[in-house]
Amino acid sequence: MPLLETTELSKYFGGVVALESISLSIEKGEILGMIGPNGSGKTTFINVLSGIYRPEKGEVKFKKRDVTGFPPHVITREGISRTFQNLRVFPNISVLQNILTGLHCRIDNSLFGIFFSPFSSMKREKQAEHKSLEILEMVNLAKTKNELAKNLPYGEQRLLEICRALASEPDLLLLDEPCAGMNPVEIDTLATFLKKLKSAGITIFIIEHNMRFVMSIAERIVVLNAGKKFKEGLPAEIQNDREVQEIYLGEEEEI
């Protein structure tokens, strides 16, 4: 059963066609990878899925519900979370505060509640803090909980961003080039982490340029080219596909 389905999704910026009639589905529990040359529309695709852009045409269905054009915060509440290509943690607040912010839509405190029922509000805050530390434990970052996010080494900041996305209890996690700028050790840590998430039941959609990484971790691959869905298939098939290799001709492949 597809967790997320896009039908004929199209996005235009003035005269520029960023996405043209993208129809694909993400199955529950799978890790789906998306590759494609620079400018093929991958980030635009994630931006549409996460509600930052409204598509001009087509629709997005998540858990059988039409979420096309929903604003980002609603989509997060529905159960889709994401990270950014150019790392957007909140730099000047602590690691713990970053995660707690990610929990925003899952903490039930209301504006009146924090003043008039302080005890239950504080209890929920404590629970939230507990949960945040649990998430940080998964990647061994709990010890840095009071550090300002901007002071963390780059690889840890990337992990932090993923943790922050996990805080909102997503069913679907969208990762935009999570490996960018990471060294091989960090990439291995990431791969292990993602596999752990998958076994916890989270569906993962990952855009990457790092071929070795995405081929090793994804169960299926979608190839985007010039805004259109070019090919779909198993990693082995895609890797050896002549046409896919051709569209990358002239591009520097990262291994």
Add this chain to the structure above:
Amino acid sequence: MLFNILIAGILLGSIYALVTIGYSMVYGILKLMNFAHGDVYIFGTLFCFTLLSKYHLNAVIAVVISAIMGGVLASAVEFFAYRRLRAAQHRMISMITALGAAYIIQNCSELEWGSQVLPFPSLIPAQFIEVFGHQISTTQIITLMVAVGFIVLFNLFLKYHKMGKAILCVSEDINTSRLMGIPINLIISIVYFLGGVLGVIGGILYSASFNAISLGMGFRGTIIAFTAAVIGGIGSMNGALIGGMILGISENIIAVYVSSTYRDTLTFLILIIVLLIKPSGIMGKGDYEKV
């Protein structure tokens, strides 16, 4: 009657356009709201007043000296107060600094000239001629010609002179210009200088037309520049012209037909409406932020 109001409005509009150009250019390049703009050129106008009334200098000489002085002051403000903040993380920090600079200049003006309205001399002897059966004063015509003249001159400068073209490059894309070897700091100083010069000329024309100059015109001058720039489209030369004209004409019409007490309020309301509907103004293009 309508004809006179229109002429007066066009006159006002061309003066407004003059003072808006400097502000609009600065914002276009640096995205900085120069709150000190009005106070700088009013300082220059007050300076001219002193030159004329106290030292009885020849009108042209006084105007030239004051204009240059205004330009220098504008560049000085940039150099001391804004330059360091160009790379600042939060743009609002520069805005507050600009306000601070405005207050410093305002206070200095007040110490020197007080806050009352001073009688600015006419500069151009008043004579009336008939056009289309209506009376217009030569003062108005000459003022209009001077204002439009400077605007045209400036436009030509931007288009054909090497430095003018450099300015256009910088306002288009500051980083690429830097890579192309254009001396950014120098260009920016010049932009501020020219904006100050044009502003002072505009201020002098205004004060000569209405025979009044006071400290309070500084803040109002800044607001006028803001409003005209926003209406016409920030960063665009033509925008400054169009915005200035629209503002000048509508202000005049409102002052005469509606109410002069609420004139400023209505100017502000125009600004709000434009900001809410199309902040990029008439000539401006929309901003697409890349995520």
Add this chain to the structure above:
Amino acid sequence: MALPEAKKLKLVLFAAVFIVAIGLPFILRDPYYLGFVNVFIMYSILSLGLNLILGYTGLLSLGHAAFFGLGGYTTAILMKNHGLPFVPSLVISALIALFFGFLVGIPTRKVKGDYFCLLTIIFGEIFRLVVQSWIGFTGGAMGIVGIPIPKIFGWTIRTEADFYFLGLGLLCFTYFTLAILVKSKFGRAFVAIREDELAASVMGVNAPVYKILAFGIGCLYAGLAGSYLAVYQTVVTPSNFRLEESCFMIIAVIVGGMGNLGATFSGVFLMTLATEVFRPIAEYRMLIIGLIMVIVLLFRPQGLFGASAFKD
């Protein structure tokens, strides 16, 4: 129950502040000094609200004085012209400021940062101009005079000491409600918006709504302060609420530290002290304020204790 050292220290500090605060009117016999404290308290209330807007949420509002004025004029009109007692006037003033705060906050959805700042300046100017011109309603440039003496359940507030306790009460309300707010998920949401609005919305924060919320709430406290001013001064005039006042508050917030609630007091203290100290050379007032603005922002934008978000 053994408390950790840090918590013990905090409690002792708290108790000390509490005792001093209650005893202050008896320590400072001279009403002049108490008057200074009252002004300090009033500006603290204003600046705390502004810190929520500017320091925590990252919205530059140069129109805060207008909401100060809304509170002041509302109380003045209700108490003088309609004979309403102080407490309901106070509450209504706060709500009016809140309402207009929401109204002015609405454009943040569509209007970029600097333009929004411009909008707040214009709102402030329109407020001042309307108040100055609507002579029938607001008394024009002369303002409203003869605002009645406030009474709360039989306690007549007349002396500096009386106003001190009233102000202290309002200040405690302001500080503690804000402290609770910024520690909650709402405070985190505001900070997230300041740090990175897009990332915040993707994290589930309804950014447009929260910006309006932050702005409105910040303005509510300005309304409270305005109400206080009205009964303290017994007059309200347009000159109390000029753009200069907004700048004063902005600097107080910046100098004390943006994004740090407690630090606001230090900024307000420095600014009110400076105003007092420089009173003999009042004609240089704006010059000095301007210089402070420029120097602080050039060399230490995070103020004394501000959030590192604002460091160079």
